[in-house]
Amino acid sequence: MTGSELPAGRLSDESYEELYEHAPCGFLSVSLDGVVVRANETFLTWTGYARSDVVGAAFTSLLTPGSRLFYETRFVPVLRLDGEAREVSMELSRYDGTTLHVLTNSSLVTHDGTGMVRIAVFDSTERRTYERDLVTARRQAEESEARVRVLQDAASAFAQSNSVMAVAQALVDVSRVAFAATEVAVLLLKNAVALEVVAGVHPLLAHMPADTLESGSEALRLDDVFALSSVEEGEEFSPVVGAAMRLARIGAITSTPIESESGLFGVLTCSFGRGREFDSAYYGLSRALARQASQVIGRLLLQEQLASEALHDQLTGLANRALLQERMDESIAGALREKVPLAVLFVDLDGFKAVNDHLGHVVGDSALREVAGRLRESVRATDVVGRFGGDEFVIVCPESGEDAAMAVAERIRSSIARPLERVHSRFPVTASIGVALWEPGDDAVDADLLFRIADEAMYRCKNAGKDCITLVRV
Amino acid sequence: MALPGTQAVDVHRRNNVRISGNPGGRAIVFAHGFGCSQEVWRAVVPFFEARFRVVQFDHVGAGGSDTSAYDPGKYDSLHGYADDLLEILEAENLDDVVYVGHSVSAMIGVLASNRDASRFGALVLVGPSARYVNEGDYVGGFDQADIDGLLDSLDANYLGWSADMAPVMMGNPERPELGDDLTASFCTVDPAIARQFARVTFLSDNRRDLAEVTLPTLVLQCTDDVIAPLPVGHYVHTHVAGSEFVLLATTGHCPNLSGPSELANAIQAYLA
Numbered sequence: 001m002t003g004s005e006l007p008a009g010r011l012s013d014e015s016y017e018e019l020y021e022h023a024p025c026g027f028l029s030v031s032l033d034g035v036v037v038r039a040n041e042t043f044l045t046w047t048g049y050a051r052s053d054v055v056g057a058a059f060t061s062l063l064t065p066g067s068r069l070f071y072e073t074r075f076v077p078v079l080r081l082d083g084e085a086r087e088v089s090m091e092l093s094r095y096d097g098t099t100l101h102v103l104t105n106s107s108l109v110t111h112d113g114t115g116m117v118r119i120a121v122f123d124s125t126e127r128r129t130y131e132r133d134l135v136t137a138r139r140q141a142e143e144s145e146a147r148v149r150v151l152q153d154a155a156s157a158f159a160q161s162n163s164v165m166a167v168a169q170a171l172v173d174v175s176r177v178a179f180a181a182t183e184v185a186v187l188l189l190k191n192a193v194a195l196e197v198v199a200g201v202h203p204l205l206a207h208m209p210a211d212t213l214e215s216g217s218e219a220l221r222l223d224d225v226f227a228l229s230s231v232e233e234g235e236e237f238s239p240v241v242g243a244a245m246r247l248a249r250i251g252a253i254t255s256t257p258i259e260s261e262s263g264l265f266g267v268l269t270c271s272f273g274r275g276r277e278f279d280s281a282y283y284g285l286s287r288a289l290a291r292q293a294s295q296v297i298g299r300l301l302l303q304e305q306l307a308s309e310a311l312h313d314q315l316t317g318l319a320n321r322a323l324l325q326e327r328m329d330e331s332i333a334g335a336l337r338e339k340v341p342l343a344v345l346f347v348d349l350d351g352f353k354a355v356n357d358h359l360g361h362v363v364g365d366s367a368l369r370e371v372a373g374r375l376r377e378s379v380r381a382t383d384v385v386g387r388f389g390g391d392e393f394v395i396v397c398p399e400s401g402e403d404a405a406m407a408v409a410e411r412i413r414s415s416i417a418r419p420l421e422r423v424h425s426r427f428p429v430t431a432s433i434g435v436a437l438w439e440p441g442d443d444a445v446d447a448d449l450l451f452r453i454a455d456e457a458m459y460r461c462k463n464a465g466k467d468c469i470t471l472v473r474v
Numbered sequence: 475m476a477l478p479g480t481q482a483v484d485v486h487r488r489n490n491v492r493i494s495g496n497p498g499g500r501a502i503v504f505a506h507g508f509g510c511s512q513e514v515w516r517a518v519v520p521f522f523e524a525r526f527r528v529v530q531f532d533h534v535g536a537g538g539s540d541t542s543a544y545d546p547g548k549y550d551s552l553h554g555y556a557d558d559l560l561e562i563l564e565a566e567n568l569d570d571v572v573y574v575g576h577s578v579s580a581m582i583g584v585l586a587s588n589r590d591a592s593r594f595g596a597l598v599l600v601g602p603s604a605r606y607v608n609e610g611d612y613v614g615g616f617d618q619a620d621i622d623g624l625l626d627s628l629d630a631n632y633l634g635w636s637a638d639m640a641p642v643m644m645g646n647p648e649r650p651e652l653g654d655d656l657t658a659s660f661c662t663v664d665p666a667i668a669r670q671f672a673r674v675t676f677l678s679d680n681r682r683d684l685a686e687v688t689l690p691t692l693v694l695q696c697t698d699d700v701i702a703p704l705p706v707g708h709y710v711h712t713h714v715a716g717s718e719f720v721l722l723a724t725t726g727h728c729p730n731l732s733g734p735s736e737l738a739n740a741i742q743a744y745l746a
Contacts, residue, residue, distance in 0.1 A: 066623015
């Protein structure tokens with residue numbers, strides 16, 4: 001130590017050099033252009049590079065691609081704006097191709113008039129592994145918790161729904177959140193073949209042929225979740241679907257069947273703004289949600305069917321007497337309120353008894369069903385057609401004066417007079433029609449009175465030779 | 475629906491819209507990329523304030539935006555962000571807009587103007603990429619595994635922290651001298667949103683959208699940009715008909731930080 005004695009606590013240049021090169025952490029100096037200008041021995045030892053590999057190289061070339069993305073998009077802005085970036089996790093790509101997990105502290109300094117970044121590098125392999133396990137475990141726990149929460153939310157939303165529409169809407173709401181879907185729709189079968197959107201939005205439909213849903217039951221040949229992960233997959237599946245995805249800016253779509261033991265009755269579609277891969281967790285959850293909804297929808301549909309059966313004639317599907325009575329009461333109230341006339345038509349089939357007696361009840365029933373169909377086609381959308389009993393039918397025509405009522409009656413008369421499908425021409429069937437026309441005035445009326453007057457008018461037709469119309473003003 | 479006028483306020487708040495510069499000047503809108511906030515334009519904006527009406531905003535999830543407006547379904551694709559941009563132009567009643575989009579915001583501008591070009595006058599795409607992941611002959615610069623690596627990196631850097639703590643960690647509350655709220659919210663991002671935004675940004679494929687661009691377009695490319703390397707910038711340039719291409723001398727992916735004056739000059743030269 002002769003000649004270079006230093007005051008206590010001061011280090012020689014060599015000692016500083018030694019401390020820098022062999023410090024228990026790596027040191028790097030990087031230019032503002034991102035080029036490494038200096039690196040210490042510790043860094044070289046940890047990464048396995050020769051000094052000449054590192055100095056002069058871009059710092060990003062020492063990073064794994066994932067880390068490079070983070071560095072450029074996050075680290076650089078923070079460092080530039082804040083002057084420093086602490087405890088930033090990075091992955092270095094070692095000379096031998098392996099990865100070294102490090103934590104870095106960096107600061108922006110001005111040295112000899114030029115900006116420079118100093119980076120201290122700490123090996124964090126152990127900590128990183130531990131943290132990663134922690135994050136993975138936590139994410140798994142969160143995912144399974146989220147799944148349970150979605151199913152619970154769905155169950156409680158469905159339980160509060162008292163109509164099929166409400167369940168469908170709840171399924172849309174829950175699915176949209178659960179899958180981060182851009183749009184969700186629930187489609188149900190309207191009749192045996194056509195699908196109908198009952199809740200939410202199906203963005204592709206606006207860009208597909210108008211009759212797409214008419215043969216929608218085709219789509220229900222699904223026996224599991226159907227997925228298109230990209231527009232390209234959509235094009236491969238069908239050019240129409242691919243084009244619709246492009247126009248609707250939808251990159252992926254799934255359809256999940258909504259089914260019960262008795263078969264499929266609808267579909268849940270989730271549309272996404274960009275392509276995505278669907279994993280088993282997605283499939284599982286969408287199946288579970290659709291199953292939950294289908295149970296509730298199935299029960300509600302059954303209830304609706306039972307309620308409908310209680311008000312409809314089983315043979316013809318027309319309103320039964322109870323429903324006719326209800327509609328009559330409403331129509332009378334409406335006529336009084338709006339001060340508009342109301343017509344009630346009583347239709348009795350001529351010659352039907354002979355059909356029943358000679359051709360049997362099976363043919364008779366089919367004739368009644370055919371007549372019911374013709375009645376439906378002859379009336380206006382606002383009219384109500386009901387079966388009063390046997391071969392007697394009643395039509396309630398709100399807001400109808402004499403002209404309108406007679407027009408409906410005439411359409412019915414001529415329609416019934418056409419030959420029936422399974423009935424031989426030796427047994428002609430025609431209609432005697434009595435019309436009761438009421439204009440709200442001083443006299444009170446009720447449903448029974450109007451039925452009775454229409455019935456009496458019908459009997460006048462019978463006496464006048466049948467296949468005709470008699471109108472009576474109340 | 476909201477009353478007339480209230481929508482403008484909501485958009486303003488949702489996207490933390492900030493307006494400065496010359497109120498009578500042409501509107502120039504700056505949109506930040508993934509990873510930061512409108513703060514990245516800090517050194518660029520002063521070059522424009524004398525002549526332009528300068529509009530900056532934060533994407534929902536970044537900076538001073540209203541994170542309660544974050545709807546994972548809406549923001550699962552860049553279209554959700556494009557919707558917001560169109561709403562901002564509408565709410566501020568801007569016309570003939572010069573739109574400057576950095577990184578992913580370049581494609582957000584492309585999508586928005588393809589949908590409704592009526593309020594746009596020109597596009598300036600800074601470090602754009604129509605697709606980050608390689609596919610067939612297309613060179614995007616990254617593989618799917620690299621994007622997974624970025625998500626890992628995000629986890630390592632802030633998802634390990636509790637969600638409540640993370641925004642504080644990423645901001646700089648330890649520097650109270652930067653007192654005003656703009657600076658205090660500098661570069662903050664919501665970690666959960668950042669994770670989804672990373673996926674949306676780096677897994678999007680907007681190659682087909684380039685052909686639909688009809689606006690005068692300037693493509694600005696940095697030297698040695700590992701996020702959007704030269705072939706990626708060239709791809710955008712060749713697929714946007716009539717676009718102009720300028721290679722900046724500044725390096726890296728953030729010319730707004732590394733070479734603000736060079737960037738500003740290039741934009742002004744294009745608009746002149």
